[in-house]
Amino acid sequence: MRSETPAAPVDDSVPGDGLVKAGVILFAIGAVATLVTVAPLFLGTDPFPTVAYTVSMLMGVGFLVAGAGLMRSIAAQRRRDRAGADAPAQAR
Numbered sequence: 001m002r003s004e005t006p007a008a009p010v011d012d013s014v015p016g017d018g019l020v021k022a023g024v025i026l027f028a029i030g031a032v033a034t035l036v037t038v039a040p041l042f043l044g045t046d047p048f049p050t051v052a053y054t055v056s057m058l059m060g061v062g063f064l065v066a067g068a069g070l071m072r073s074i075a076a077q078r079r080r081d082r083a084g085a086d087a088p089a090q091a092r
Helices: 017-043 050-056 058-086
Strands: none
Touching (some): 017 058
């Protein structure tokens, strides 16, 4: 019965998952900050201080962090696949 809940929780996480999640969060914060800093241009109000523009740089940082997590995940998957390919074939 495949519909039953397994007795032990399955850990599907691989190295790099945490970096991807952190990168997504940083990217979202940076995207919101970018929208906030661009809004005064359209609304005709005074621009925000430099700190607001600095926070908007988190969008690029988040993209890089998520990319690093993706590369780490790819490397872990390749190591796992090579270890499986190096093992002798088992008879069924």
